[in-house]
Amino acid sequence: MQPKIEDIFNMIRINNFKSCILLLAVVFTFSFQTSAQPDGAQIYKANCTACHMIGGGRLVGPDLQGITEKRTKDWLKKWINSSSELIASGDADAIAIFEEYNKSVMTDFYFSDEDMAALLVYLENPPVEEVQVASAAGATEHDKGMSGSTQMMIVALVLLTLVFILTSVKNSLKESLGQETETVPETLKNQTELFLANNINKLFVGLFIMIVVLKFAFDAMMGVGVTTNYQPVQPIAFSHKIHAGDNSIDCNYCHTSARTSKHSAIPSANICMNCHASIVSGTTTGTTEIQKIYDAIGYDPETRTYIEGYEQKPIEWVKIHNLPDLAYFNHSQHVTVGQLECQECHGAIEEMDVVKQESELTMGWCIECHRETEVKMEGNDYYTQMHEKMKEKYAGEKITVDKMGGLECGKCHY
Amino acid sequence: MNKLLLKLAFISGVIFLSSCGGDSDPGYEFMPNMYRSPSLETYGENTITGLNALQPVEGTVARGHLSTFNYDGTLEGYLAAGNTAVNPIENNEKNLADGKALYGMFCEHCHGATGAGDGTINHAIYSAVPHYNDEKLNRRPGVPMNELEAGHIFHAITYGLNAMGPHATQINEDERWKITLYVQEELQNLGK
Numbered sequence: 001m002q003p004k005i006e007d008i009f010n011m012i013r014i015n016n017f018k019s020c021i022l023l024l025a026v027v028f029t030f031s032f033q034t035s036a037q038p039d040g041a042q043i044y045k046a047n048c049t050a051c052h053m054i055g056g057g058r059l060v061g062p063d064l065q066g067i068t069e070k071r072t073k074d075w076l077k078k079w080i081n082s083s084s085e086l087i088a089s090g091d092a093d094a095i096a097i098f099e100e101y102n103k104s105v106m107t108d109f110y111f112s113d114e115d116m117a118a119l120l121v122y123l124e125n126p127p128v129e130e131v132q133v134a135s136a137a138g139a140t141e142h143d144k145g146m147s148g149s150t151q152m153m154i155v156a157l158v159l160l161t162l163v164f165i166l167t168s169v170k171n172s173l174k175e176s177l178g179q180e181t182e183t184v185p186e187t188l189k190n191q192t193e194l195f196l197a198n199n200i201n202k203l204f205v206g207l208f209i210m211i212v213v214l215k216f217a218f219d220a221m222m223g224v225g226v227t228t229n230y231q232p233v234q235p236i237a238f239s240h241k242i243h244a245g246d247n248s249i250d251c252n253y254c255h256t257s258a259r260t261s262k263h264s265a266i267p268s269a270n271i272c273m274n275c276h277a278s279i280v281s282g283t284t285t286g287t288t289e290i291q292k293i294y295d296a297i298g299y300d301p302e303t304r305t306y307i308e309g310y311e312q313k314p315i316e317w318v319k320i321h322n323l324p325d326l327a328y329f330n331h332s333q334h335v336t337v338g339q340l341e342c343q344e345c346h347g348a349i350e351e352m353d354v355v356k357q358e359s360e361l362t363m364g365w366c367i368e369c370h371r372e373t374e375v376k377m378e379g380n381d382y383y384t385q386m387h388e389k390m391k392e393k394y395a396g397e398k399i400t401v402d403k404m405g406g407l408e409c410g411k412c413h414y
Numbered sequence: 415m416n417k418l419l420l421k422l423a424f425i426s427g428v429i430f431l432s433s434c435g436g437d438s439d440p441g442y443e444f445m446p447n448m449y450r451s452p453s454l455e456t457y458g459e460n461t462i463t464g465l466n467a468l469q470p471v472e473g474t475v476a477r478g479h480l481s482t483f484n485y486d487g488t489l490e491g492y493l494a495a496g497n498t499a500v501n502p503i504e505n506n507e508k509n510l511a512d513g514k515a516l517y518g519m520f521c522e523h524c525h526g527a528t529g530a531g532d533g534t535i536n537h538a539i540y541s542a543v544p545h546y547n548d549e550k551l552n553r554r555p556g557v558p559m560n561e562l563e564a565g566h567i568f569h570a571i572t573y574g575l576n577a578m579g580p581h582a583t584q585i586n587e588d589e590r591w592k593i594t595l596y597v598q599e600e601l602q603n604l605g606k
Contacts, residue, residue: 045538045541045542047542048542049538049539049540049541049542051542051576051577053539059539059577060576060577223441224441224442224443224444225441225442225443225444225449226441227440227441229437230437230438230439230440230441231437231438232438232440233438246536247523247534247535247536247537248523248534249523249534249535250518250519250520250522250523252519252520253519253520253523253584256583256584256585263456266457268583270579270580270583271583271584273579274574274578274579274580274581275535275537275540275579277577277579278539278540278577279537279539314465317457319457322440324443324448324449324450325448325449325450325451325453326448326449326451356437
């Protein structure tokens with residue numbers, strides 16, 4: 001800012017006042033013009049991208065790469081203003097396009113002359129689209145420093161070298177004094193024998209080993225059937241982080257039946273196709289993962305059509321949250337009636353690239369939540385009658401799930 | 415005595431090792447035949463039909479789900495729906511609230527909370543979602559967005575339109591009419 005003002009002052013000093021005013025006027029007109037100039041890119045982005053791409057193949061409508069060479073400006077203007085009028089006028093090209101694209105009608109865009117000119121200029125010289133490839137940005141971060149065990153191993157190695165250096169120093173000292181030397185294993189053996197010669201020491205060592213073994217055995221037994229942190233590789237590298245996190249799509253959009261049924265459904269491929277009929281390339285994996293949906297259902301991303309008579313095959317997702325058959329669980333009971341957020345049991349799914357099981361899903365885990373969770377009865381039709389009775393019975397107390405039978409065996413095991 | 419100790423140590427060792435299920439391995443179950451009963455699971459497979467998840471038999475209608483919206487997914491169907499379809503849902507507070515909640519689940523990420531087309535989807539293809547209160551550009555039926563009829567909106571949700579896919583499998587008819595009600599009562603009027 002500073003040098004600019006100085007420049008202007010210099011100019012005033014050097015030139016006469018009139019030319020200075022002229023200069024300012026020119027500057028102002030220019031700046032005014034640039035701000036008022038319609039931006040072709042903006043117009044294109046706001047109106048056209050729902051159906052067209054430039055250089056990316058056909059979407060709802062044709063690819064607009066080189067469209068200004070293919071058609072005259074006059075024809076394009078007419079088509080954009082009202083394609084249906086152009087078709088009705090009997091224009092052969094217009095009718096051919098209408099037929100080719102399944103008779104879908106393009107919206108009429110009555111742009112002003114300037115806007116239309118700007119749009120056509122933009123279409124003539126579209127920006128070169130950056131090819132999105134699976135890059136380092138999307139790859140999982142591997143370099144997160146050393147893991148704990150590596151550090152421990154290095155420490156152990158350092159200590160071991162230290163022991164050997166010290167013994168060799170001790171041995172050379174003893175040698176120079178003319179005393180008997182002993183190697184490291186010999187020292188270790190002698191010391192251990194000396195230590196174990198004492199019966200109380202023997203008892204302590206025995207106890208220690210027993211406790212360690214028992215502890216491991218106990219942990220191992222407790223871990224059987226508990227699959228916390230289970231994070232299998234899925235057939236398609238679907239990222240909840242991108243869909244539910246970055247793009248904030250509601251969980252219910254894909255898992256439609258969580259609100260109304262026992263299961264929170266795995267979305268069928270047609271739900272993927274609501275968006276991926278158009279979006280053929282992902283942000284981190286490019287086309288490889290999305291192509292797997294197309295392979296399963298038979299969709300040609302080039303022509304944007306479903307392949308006739310294609311033998312569809314299911315996408316075999318790996319189930320992560322698995323309750324044993326001896327326990328009954330109902331999603332709608334928790335999602336709709338209990339008004340729980342999905343994240344309360346499943347963790348921060350919207351931050352997971354690969355989903356893993358966050359909760360234990362053990363009976364103790366269920367019971368604990370049922371004991372602590374207060375039932376949200378206000379404004380919930382399901383409880384209208386029950387609420388009054390419960391309020392009478394437990395006046396002033398928290399009404400938790402267990403108060404209305406949430407701990408009865410038969411609620412979940414039958 | 416020593417042999418017994420050895421046996422115990424061996425057993426505990428086996429248990430210890432076998433329970434070392436990595437993250438990609440769910441580990442072990444106590445009683446697999448109680449965990450996995452012979453009954454068919456929702457997303458499992460069987461030897462007779464293959465998939466357990468089946469589609470309804472063709473030509474059948476689920477009880478209580480007889481459609482009142484008999485227009486096909488063509489341009490003619492779209493225009494006819496706009497002319498003749500009537501929203502059977504009563505315009506009351508509860509239905510509007512339901513419609514708003516459903517709109518939040520199924521529409522908002524593209525169409526935006528106010529219907530201005532400024533949803534949270536950040537892909538370029540979905541950057542041109544039209545405004546519900548737009549009164550300038552004429553759309554398919556020859557009227558701007560804020561004058562679309564209930565039938566147009568319901569048809570678009572059911573069969574999809576342009577880059578929007580068909581949502582009939584996700585939202586049932588009742589819910590679609592509730593969303594239509596909300597869009598017509600609230601969002602289309604925002605600009606007026």
